[in-house]
Amino acid sequence: MALNPDELAAIIAGDIPPYSYVNLGIGRPTRVADHLTPGSGVVLHTENGMLNMGPAATGEQVDTDLTNAGKQPVTELPGASYFHHADSFMMMRGGHLDVCVLGAFQVAANGDLANWHTGEADAIPAVGGAMDLAIGARQVFVLMSLFDKQGRPKLVPECTQPLTGLACVSRVYTELAVFDVGPGGAVVRDTFGITVDGLRERLDVPLSVL
């Protein structure tokens, strides 16, 4: 059976090595946090200037001076630290984050990422920290649906939408399968309710198997 977003987030959380420093992108990747156990030692970074970010703030906890990269109110865990934006992006761009999890419009088999601009003529471009994260984290995981709303594959031979970063994604998590991507092309690590041949029928990308 295809996985639901929550099941997929749980799988990603399980794949993040203990004690990693991790940045979770805005939107669906945020859900990965719900599946990280305190015992994992994983430390969350938010690019607006904090390490050891805690869960979403509720009720009385809400503090307008304490938000995540999606501008939602969050909490602080013991051992947290605050820093300014240049220092925060130094962590990202200097290769100090172990993992980031991003959403995507398209990922190419070689790891190219498109996740910031739809490419439509009237779209207002907004990149935020996506390009910095894409090239900065040691491992970039993508969490996305395998097909867009029109049914077109989002794992592609070559991105047709504007790129966020070159050859930067290492793994792609989708509801039907998990892939490694990179110089060796796309490799199927796991499938959910579909065979590898079933994937091959629906994708234009050569697939090897782990």
Place this chain on the structure above:
Amino acid sequence: MALNPDELAAIIAGDIPPYSYVNLGIGRPTRVADHLTPGSGVVLHTENGMLNMGPAATGEQVDTDLTNAGKQPVTELPGASYFHHADSFMMMRGGHLDVCVLGAFQVAANGDLANWHTGEADAIPAVGGAMDLAIGARQVFVLMSLFDKQGRPKLVPECTQPLTGLACVSRVYTELAVFDVGPGGAVVRDTFGITVDGLRERLDVPLSVL
């Protein structure tokens, strides 16, 4: 009468505008601090990571974690702040210091500075923060004797010793005279026990008068 080093330091202190941020170089320039009154509002920067440095520490005040750029023990004034070396040199190189006072081997009439390397073949070169200060502070004052031990002028048409910075000095304080230097050449601002013509006889530099 020619001024003694203490009188000269007092004159420099008097020329520093109130509330300036000032860095005093190692050695003789340090003495300028003794003539700055608390009411002047002048804030001393030391490049090893501190603003609002206080006077030399004595006796019980000595703290091995609190030194000036000459590695001598100093004290902290109210309103002090500590920062790391990259931030400290950001202040210098980014043009945030109003004045620095440096020693010199030679200053050229156009403001070129030589104060880090004797040029002797067997000298061990040591530049420290001199080149950063020279190009960073908004005004660079030099405090030096007008002649070296061999009696040669240290205010020169062109530096013969290795340069610290190009056209960076704005004023030169010596025991016999104070000069402005820069694109317009050397200008005598003040003399002590010598006439301008007396200076002209002893220097190879064309002198105008303020």
Place this chain on the structure above:
Amino acid sequence: MSQVQHLDSVDEAVAGIEDGSTVLVGGFGLAGMPFDLIDGLIRQGATDLTIVCNNAGNGEVGLAALLQAGRVRKVICSFPRQSDSYVFDALYRAGRVELEVVPQGNLAERMRAAGAGIGGFYSPTAVGTMLAEGKETRTIDGRDYLLELPIRGDVALVSAHRADRMGNLVYRKTARNFGPVMATAAETTIVQVHEVVPTGELDPEAVVTPGIFVDRVVRVAPRHYTVQGAR
């Protein structure tokens, strides 16, 4: 020379900002947004401004209000489009405001470069993307980089938590964000704070922005607003 001015009103704090200025505006979304200074800037009347800010305004307050007032010629930011950036969106689609999108890390680092006297730097971000267009690419030690140039402000508007009389600043939580970087990168740095304490009361080890980077300080009342997404 560099004496920090403690002003009694926001209007005095923003006095003298000229038409055509580049204004660095702190804040990430609403956190750290210098609302009062922006309101003062609207009253002050300077126009034809270039605004450098991470976002392009939320709702109808702060930067959105400045945009709505028609004072902004150009916005340099990383993330203009948000759920409540309708003021900017409408102006942009009407061709009434220019937009330069800069990756967030480059935005921060370019302002730091201005504050640090760095003439330019090679950044790993945006290589091979459409944001690399027109930029010099250089391979150093086997990796490709883009040359990025400093962003300087004529003015920075910053919100901090607490200042002392010398202009030393501390911030609160993630409201710190761009404030300390922008304070270094502008000719005149104007700061709104919630509290001014006597000199000597801030821990010298914990000062985030030393007073050397601060020109004017004004105390304002904390503002209460609703955070989007609060559950």
Place this chain on the structure above:
Amino acid sequence: MSQVQHLDSVDEAVAGIEDGSTVLVGGFGLAGMPFDLIDGLIRQGATDLTIVCNNAGNGEVGLAALLQAGRVRKVICSFPRQSDSYVFDALYRAGRVELEVVPQGNLAERMRAAGAGIGGFYSPTAVGTMLAEGKETRTIDGRDYLLELPIRGDVALVSAHRADRMGNLVYRKTARNFGPVMATAAETTIVQVHEVVPTGELDPEAVVTPGIFVDRVVRVAPRHYTVQGAR
């Protein structure tokens, strides 16, 4: 992966440093010098080292002792010659150690660049001097700059004041100096501290080096020594 290791001894803390390593050594003169880690490195035996440090050792302790032990191939520093740098002076004059003199601001900024993923930067310092030889000069916006490249360490040895269990660090006064910069610029950052406190005891607003930059921590006793020039 990144779990900070809290070690019981200095010898464990410096284990595995390889011959030929580039070692960033904190401290400005004696303030912030990681004496115990350097002593440990001498016992550990790694040789053919490149040392990056502001100075080249004082008296016969710390870096001077490492030099004396013959383990150093090259020193990269801003200010080798001091009143009590006789160990370095003798080795240098004997041709037994290489020296690269780097202006102090470039030294700090080049390590920051390594830590920040910057491929290189244009520095205003040293233009037109003999330290500009062999470096690219570029005019940007009417001012001349030199291209400076990052300095990366295999290892950084840093002395801080206090750590928590997550490796967050605070420093004391001007002993902070190069520590926070070097911690970002090395593959493995090893820190000696005077105290380890439970996680949550350091003020999150006042952490100077977040634990993300720290790999190993060892507690050592404060060392008492005489400061030159103390009156």
